[in-house]
Amino acid sequence: MSEVAITGIGLVTPFGCGKSRLAQALAGGLPLPSACLDELNGTCLATQKIAIPTDLQAEQQKAGLPPRLMMYASAAGVLGCLAAKEAAEEAAIGVRFAPERVGLYGATGLTTASFHDTAGFLEGSKGPDGRFSTRRLGEAGLRALNPLESFKILPNMGPCLLSILLGIKGPNLIFSPWEEHGAAAIVEAISAVSSGEVDCALAGAADWPSSASSLIFLKQAGLIQETDVVSASAAYLVLERAEERRGGSRSAYGILTADLVNSRGDVGDDPLREALGRTFVVAPALLVAALCLRLTQSNAVVGVRGGRVSFRLRAWPEERHP
Amino acid sequence: MKRRVVITGLGCVSPLGPDVASLWRCLVSRFDTSTFEVKLAAEVKEPVVGFSEHASFFTEDVKVLFALEACRQALVDSGLCRLGSSALLHLGTSLETLDLGKVVYEGRTDFASVADRLCRPGARPLQVPLDTAAELIQERWGTANVALTNVSACAASTQAIGHAFRRVRDGSCELAVCGGFDSMINPLGVGGFQLLGALATGLAQGPLSCRPFDSSRSGTVLGEGAAILVLETLESARKRRARVYGEILGHASSLDAYKVSAPDPSGAGARLAMLAALDDAGLPAAKVDAVSAHGTGTYLNDEVEAAALRQVLGPRWQTTPVIATKALVGHLIGAAGAIEVAAALQAFAQSALHPNPSLSRVASGCELDHVTGAPRPFDGDVILKNSFGFGGQNASLVLKRTR
Numbered sequence: 001m002s003e004v005a006i007t008g009i010g011l012v013t014p015f016g017c018g019k020s021r022l023a024q025a026l027a028g029g030l031p032l033p034s035a036c037l038d039e040l041n042g043t044c045l046a047t048q049k050i051a052i053p054t055d056l057q058a059e060q061q062k063a064g065l066p067p068r069l070m071m072y073a074s075a076a077g078v079l080g081c082l083a084a085k086e087a088a089e090e091a092a093i094g095v096r097f098a099p100e101r102v103g104l105y106g107a108t109g110l111t112t113a114s115f116h117d118t119a120g121f122l123e124g125s126k127g128p129d130g131r132f133s134t135r136r137l138g139e140a141g142l143r144a145l146n147p148l149e150s151f152k153i154l155p156n157m158g159p160c161l162l163s164i165l166l167g168i169k170g171p172n173l174i175f176s177p178w179e180e181h182g183a184a185a186i187v188e189a190i191s192a193v194s195s196g197e198v199d200c201a202l203a204g205a206a207d208w209p210s211s212a213s214s215l216i217f218l219k220q221a222g223l224i225q226e227t228d229v230v231s232a233s234a235a236y237l238v239l240e241r242a243e244e245r246r247g248g249s250r251s252a253y254g255i256l257t258a259d260l261v262n263s264r265g266d267v268g269d270d271p272l273r274e275a276l277g278r279t280f281v282v283a284p285a286l287l288v289a290a291l292c293l294r295l296t297q298s299n300a301v302v303g304v305r306g307g308r309v310s311f312r313l314r315a316w317p318e319e320r321h322p
Numbered sequence: 323m324k325r326r327v328v329i330t331g332l333g334c335v336s337p338l339g340p341d342v343a344s345l346w347r348c349l350v351s352r353f354d355t356s357t358f359e360v361k362l363a364a365e366v367k368e369p370v371v372g373f374s375e376h377a378s379f380f381t382e383d384v385k386v387l388f389a390l391e392a393c394r395q396a397l398v399d400s401g402l403c404r405l406g407s408s409a410l411l412h413l414g415t416s417l418e419t420l421d422l423g424k425v426v427y428e429g430r431t432d433f434a435s436v437a438d439r440l441c442r443p444g445a446r447p448l449q450v451p452l453d454t455a456a457e458l459i460q461e462r463w464g465t466a467n468v469a470l471t472n473v474s475a476c477a478a479s480t481q482a483i484g485h486a487f488r489r490v491r492d493g494s495c496e497l498a499v500c501g502g503f504d505s506m507i508n509p510l511g512v513g514g515f516q517l518l519g520a521l522a523t524g525l526a527q528g529p530l531s532c533r534p535f536d537s538s539r540s541g542t543v544l545g546e547g548a549a550i551l552v553l554e555t556l557e558s559a560r561k562r563r564a565r566v567y568g569e570i571l572g573h574a575s576s577l578d579a580y581k582v583s584a585p586d587p588s589g590a591g592a593r594l595a596m597l598a599a600l601d602d603a604g605l606p607a608a609k610v611d612a613v614s615a616h617g618t619g620t621y622l623n624d625e626v627e628a629a630a631l632r633q634v635l636g637p638r639w640q641t642t643p644v645i646a647t648k649a650l651v652g653h654l655i656g657a658a659g660a661i662e663v664a665a666a667l668q669a670f671a672q673s674a675l676h677p678n679p680s681l682s683r684v685a686s687g688c689e690l691d692h693v694t695g696a697p698r699p700f701d702g703d704v705i706l707k708n709s710f711g712f713g714g715q716n717a718s719l720v721l722k723r724t725r
Contacts, residue, residue: 039434040434041434044437104577110418110449119431123431125509126429130427130428142513150517154712154713156473156474156712160582160713164579166579169576172481172715173575174472174473175471175473176452176471177451177453180469195492216433216436216437217449220440220441220445262460305457307468
């Protein structure tokens with residue numbers, strides 16, 4: 001089994017798109033830009049803070065994401081595409097590897113419904129008694145819904161969109177919905193690269209848990225406290241075999257190993273929580289990125305289901321970052 | 323030396339019955355679809371019993387109960403009673419069930435009213451996370467070393483089985499409980515697929531509405547259920563004197579990277595998954611004795627799969643029998659691959675391939691050696707199983723009879 005090096009990182013956080021934005025924010029001690037969700041004004045969630053990346057449309061244009069592709073993408077899907085593109089371009093995977101030899105190991109969060117996208121559908125599905133009616137759904141609700149919404153809610157769509165965007169055709173796995181599942185994506189990517197199943201792997205996650213529907217569920221399930229900030233984010237990493245990277249005299253962030261076990265011990269422990277808020281399924285990839293960028297020294301995340309992942313990042317011998 | 327991986331436990335809940343023994347029967351519908359274009363679905367008719375503490379899932383997310391029952395059957399069948407620290411649990415499924423009745427209520431459809439109602443103590447959850455089945459299985463039958471929930475759409479459970487196979491083979495775990503569970507037979511599921519134009523409409527064809535590879539196919543029919551397998555090494559199975567249903571020889575997955583709404587018409591992604599799975603198994607395509615097709619009954623998928631199969635099988639495509647289990651059970655989406663693996667294992671056990679009863683005239687471009695009419699005697703050793711998901715995810719498994 002070969003050692004696995006990290007050669008690309010792509011991030012979208014509430015501080016903005018790109019790893020440099022996160023690095024500057026954390027190095028500068030900037031507070032997480034957070035706000036409350038207007039849709040939940042006057043409710044028990046009125047004071048629950050969320051943090052979301054802004055100016056996404058401008059970022060999509062800047063990144064050159066095809067507008068048509070983005071019609072199929074949920075908000076989390078857009079974040080995933082932006083992060084994956086940054087990571088893939090840094091590692092130049094499009095020119096260095098055959099598409100069939102690049103694997104995709106992704107994770108996604110809870111299914112979310114955007115009120116803005118579904119308002120007509122919900123209103124049209126209201127029966128004469130004011131309750132949901134399957135009859136009305138068939139008569140009017142479905143007609144008010146853009147068929148593309150069906151793609152947006154399928155959890156595999158985000159990673160599939162980025163496979164189309166980046167031309168990735170190799171082995172793949174997509175997990176959901178918590179930290180341990182985000183960790184599993186990275187663990188599987190390390191295994192696939194190390195064993196030679198793929199030459200390169202894109203691994204990470206994207207999530208938008210700061211929508212109204214997700215906040216309601218997270219609150220119901222006792223998974224967020226009033227003091228938590230719930231953040232939308234995405235993080236993707238590019239992994240390659242270290243020996244081949246060294247052979248090509250190329251630099252890397254470091255050599256990564258990971259260990260995931262179902263600890264059933266303490267739950268919900270994320271060392272970046274204070275800096276980045278609750279990022280759930282994205283937390284493990286964000287932690288690896290922060291380790292690579294030397295923004296943290298902590299190396300373990302425990303998910304809400306008790307899965308504990310610990311990462312070990314060994315310095316790249318040349319001590320040089322891309 | 324790679325470890326040999328065999329299947330020693332099998333459990334399933336399907337529209338054809340509540341267990342593996344009753345895997346062949348018919349189709350009806352459950353909620354008022356009078357205003358839907360789609361009138362058909364393949365439902366699980368027998369109620370799942372024995373999980374009274376989780377009774378709320380009958381209304382909130384019935385697929386969780388299907389998973390629990392299929393897991394119970396599989397563990398009993400294998401003679402094992404717990405998961406444990408050397409076990410991997412890996413289940414495939416597709417989409418969370420969001421109860422629209424909780425969103426549209428008392429004339430209001432905004433999330434503020436939903437929040438006020440549902441954040442009160444005792445309120446039932448707005449949605450059921452996709453890993454709930456894995457959590458409940460572990461509560462009941464012990465904690466696995468790693469528990470995964472795969473959401474690769476229609477390829478999810480084939481991927482879950484394939485991944486579990488690889489982890490047992492490479493020694494990462496000694497035991498794997500894997501498969502899939504799903505139900506899209508709810509207003510949002512049926513409505514969503516109707517919007518995509520993926521479902522057969524009308525009632526004219528009755529239970530023969532899902533017509534894989536037929537010239538009159540008009541879309542798939544949603545099904546529901548679960549199928550769970552227990553995997554372990556051949557050595558361990560022999561030591562325990564466990565019944566062996568078959569061996570898994572190889573697995574691979576690929577991506578079309580083409581469109582989210584349609585498969586790559588060249589079939590390159592599908593072909594890549596099949597060839598890589600055969601390579602993983604160390605077998606040439608000439609050794610494939612039968613194929614369990616993805617065969618959804620949708621226009622594009624069937625034609626692309628048939629073309630890819632002809633390319634993979636070469637001249638032998640004319641004499642390699644192909645079964646399409648969705649014609650009988652409907653499309654179980656995230657559980658489709660697992661239920662079709664169960665059907666393929668039955669083909670080994672019963673030395674017969676089930677027919678595709680809805681195939682009367684093979685569509686142009688879908689030419690293969692389809693099993694139609696009556697069950698066909700089958701003495702072959704190797705079955706290639708395909709699953710292709712929305713978004714372009716492809717997965718194949720190579721199954722072998724154990725004699």
